[in-house]
Amino acid sequence: MDPVVQFQNVTKAYGQAVAVDDLNLTIQAGKFVTLLGPSGCGKSTTLRMLGGFEIPNSGRILLAGKDVTRLPPNKRNVNIVFQDYALFPHMNVARNIAFGLELKGLDSSAIHKRVMELLALVQLQDYAARMPSELSGGQRQRVALMRALAPDPQVLLLDEPLSALDAKLRQQMQIELKSIQERTGKTFLFVTHDQEEALTMSDQIVVMNNGKVEQMGDPHTLYSRPQSVFVANFIGDANLLRAKVVGADAQGTALTWNGRQVGALPSAHAMKQGDSVLIVVRPEALRFLSVPSGEGFAGKIRKRVFKGNHTSMTIEVDDGSQLNALVHPGESEAISGEDVWLGWNPRAATVIRDESAAG
Amino acid sequence: MRTMLADAPRTALTMAYWGFVLYLFLPLTLMMAMSFKNAAFIAFPIGDWTFDWYLKVMQDKPFLEACAYSVLVAGLTTLAATVIGVWIAMLIATTEGRWGAVLFALACLPAVVPGMISAISLRIFISTIDMPTGTSAIVLGHTVHAVPFVVVMALTRLRSMPANLVDAARDLGADSVVAFFRVTLPYLGPAIGGGMIFCILLSIDDFVRTFFLGGYRPTLPMLIFAKVQGGMSPEINAMATLVLLVTGAVGLYAEYYTRRSRSR
Ligand SMILES: Nc1ncnc2c1ncn2[C@@H]1O[C@H](COP(=O)(O)OP(=O)(O)OP(=O)(O)O)[C@@H](O)[C@H]1O
Ligand SMILES: [Mg+2]
Numbered sequence: 001m002d003p004v005v006q007f008q009n010v011t012k013a014y015g016q017a018v019a020v021d022d023l024n025l026t027i028q029a030g031k032f033v034t035l036l037g038p039s040g041c042g043k044s045t046t047l048r049m050l051g052g053f054e055i056p057n058s059g060r061i062l063l064a065g066k067d068v069t070r071l072p073p074n075k076r077n078v079n080i081v082f083q084d085y086a087l088f089p090h091m092n093v094a095r096n097i098a099f100g101l102e103l104k105g106l107d108s109s110a111i112h113k114r115v116m117e118l119l120a121l122v123q124l125q126d127y128a129a130r131m132p133s134e135l136s137g138g139q140r141q142r143v144a145l146m147r148a149l150a151p152d153p154q155v156l157l158l159d160e161p162l163s164a165l166d167a168k169l170r171q172q173m174q175i176e177l178k179s180i181q182e183r184t185g186k187t188f189l190f191v192t193h194d195q196e197e198a199l200t201m202s203d204q205i206v207v208m209n210n211g212k213v214e215q216m217g218d219p220h221t222l223y224s225r226p227q228s229v230f231v232a233n234f235i236g237d238a239n240l241l242r243a244k245v246v247g248a249d250a251q252g253t254a255l256t257w258n259g260r261q262v263g264a265l266p267s268a269h270a271m272k273q274g275d276s277v278l279i280v281v282r283p284e285a286l287r288f289l290s291v292p293s294g295e296g297f298a299g300k301i302r303k304r305v306f307k308g309n310h311t312s313m314t315i316e317v318d319d320g321s322q323l324n325a326l327v328h329p330g331e332s333e334a335i336s337g338e339d340v341w342l343g344w345n346p347r348a349a350t351v352i353r354d355e356s357a358a359g
Numbered sequence: 360m361r362t363m364l365a366d367a368p369r370t371a372l373t374m375a376y377w378g379f380v381l382y383l384f385l386p387l388t389l390m391m392a393m394s395f396k397n398a399a400f401i402a403f404p405i406g407d408w409t410f411d412w413y414l415k416v417m418q419d420k421p422f423l424e425a426c427a428y429s430v431l432v433a434g435l436t437t438l439a440a441t442v443i444g445v446w447i448a449m450l451i452a453t454t455e456g457r458w459g460a461v462l463f464a465l466a467c468l469p470a471v472v473p474g475m476i477s478a479i480s481l482r483i484f485i486s487t488i489d490m491p492t493g494t495s496a497i498v499l500g501h502t503v504h505a506v507p508f509v510v511v512m513a514l515t516r517l518r519s520m521p522a523n524l525v526d527a528a529r530d531l532g533a534d535s536v537v538a539f540f541r542v543t544l545p546y547l548g549p550a551i552g553g554g555m556i557f558c559i560l561l562s563i564d565d566f567v568r569t570f571f572l573g574g575y576r577p578t579l580p581m582l583i584f585a586k587v588q589g590g591m592s593p594e595i596n597a598m599a600t601l602v603l604l605v606t607g608a609v610g611l612y613a614e615y616y617t618r619r620s621r622s623r
Pocket of ligand 2: 044
């Protein structure tokens with residue numbers, strides 16, 4: 001597969017503030033790729049540089065192998081779906097969608113055909129003559145999407161397009177967006193700060209922090225094999241256990257935690273003996289053991305909260321640290337104050353560097 | 360008793376309001392009434408009513424010519440003031456910080472300079488650059504006066520325009536010129552329409568600047584002024600009534616038009 005977008009050492013600063021810091025990013029064609037990160041981490045800036053609305057201070061941006069770093073927006077074959085849709089208020093739905101096609105110089109019958117095709121894709125054929133002000137939020141969203149898809153861009157850029165919708169509609173649009181992406185086979189570069197949204201829709205997630213890429217991968221890998229505390233905490237909930245490396249081999253990293261030996265765990269980086277590390281254990285990876293065994297460890301339940309389809313427990317371990325466990329119905333009936341015996345599935349845990357200890 | 364006392368200020372206000380309305384409309388009504396008087400001088404009682412003055416006015420060649428000339432001047436003024444005004448508004452909107460405020464203040468200046476001062480300075484200016492008095496000088500003067508109104512109206516609308524509309528147009532393949540004509544200008548439409556009507560009314564109404572800058576061809580206000588100097592007659596009332604009705608209708612339409620487009 002060939003990369004459709006490449007950012008090469010791209011830096012963008014506004015005065016003293018660095019918004020995007022030496023970014024390197026390669027995006028494969030035909031994928032649903034999400035830029036995920038907290039507010040202010042540089043997601044929109046990255047998107048706007050690809051769209052041509054910001055010029056990087058340094059570095060190159062390639063689109064299908066061609067350097068577009070300094071091309072104006074109208075000279076590059078990418079289109080943006082804006083957060084507030086930015087539909088032209090004085091044009092009806094059909095004319096909004098036709099806008100990009102007219103500028104490409106298509107003749108009117110071809111334009112009409114394509115507009116109708118696109119409207120059919122989102123079941124809005126009957127709304128062609130409506131003005132944007134006469135549409136609901138979800139309908140505007142769809143029109144904005146079709147307007148951006150109409151000129152057949154190499155990459156479709158979406159900057160938090162769902163954030164203005166209510167929760168229900170948002171979920172519905174997530175599914176619809178994903179299915180449109182699959183049906184059209186287009187490359188989507190989607191921006192969000194909502195990890196759940198990212199996990200639901202993406203083929204690839206790029207986690208950004210402070211203008212840099214923290215980690216990139218498919219949702220499953222990011223969730224099960226985070227490489228930093230930031231990623232572990234940003235995507236899902238995580239228990240982070242302080243441990244020391246005693247040895248590493250092909251099976252994984254052997255550690256001591258809380259005075260006991262812990263089995264070989266997969267680790268994100270090469271570790272050596274004596275390194276301070278963190279074990280990332282997802283709440284649902286904690287297991288209740290019926291009998292004390294060498295593998296497990298003791299804990300006391302401090303809090304138990306019923307959440308409907310699962311129960312959330314806070315468990316205190318003998319070194320004083322607190323763990324969160326997500327318990328499925330029938331798994332454990334232990335009540336608050338009870339002593340339990342716990343273990344975790346070694347394959348569901350991962351070892352990362354303890355950046356705070358490394359100093 | 361208490362309610363009556365409490366209502367007293369309100370009653371006084373209401374009466375003052377109606378008094379003001381009377382004061383506003385009585386002279387106009389008198390003027391209109393006299394235009395129907397079947398006699399050559401203006402005084403009560405009206406006695407015989409007639410339409411003859413209107414028929415006479417409608418066949419009065421100087422009057423019709425003055426009308427046409429006023430419309431021509433207003434048209435040219437509107438054209439020039441709209442183009443310049445929108446252009447300045449765009450410039451101000453895209454100029455950041457203090458310079459934007461300075462530009463705005465400069466652009467508004469002509470609206471607050473007293474008409475007399477403006478007229479005299481323009482007169483001196485055109486004779487300095489050897490421009491003859493006449494149509495182009497009048498249009499120049501009217502335009503200077505009208506531009507600030509267009510700027511303010513266009514700028515107000517521009518400020519309410521979502522910034523990413525132009526971005527969206529650029530993104531879809533429009534260069535900045537196409538984006539301006541296909542997105543910004545239509546968005547400004549209602550404001551420009553309102554501004555144009557304002558220009559027309561300002562120009563037709565303008566007497567002082569026209570007086571100083573005009574040549575031999577009189578505009579409507581100049582013609583009426585000349586006639587008044589020759590003595591009042593119901594004919595002048597008929598002319599004035601016609602002017603009032605037409606400009607009033609245009610003004611009301613402008614009000615209706617801007618309201619309707621604002622509610623969209
Ligand atoms: N035009 C600008 N001028 C100055 N600073 C800017 C500008 N645009 C963005 N920044 C700064 O650059 C940084 C990155 O901004 P950006 O909009 O890319 O963040 P983001 O990841 O999209 O955040 P959000 O999720 O809140 O939209 C922020 O610290 C922001 O304050
Ligand atoms: Mg953003």
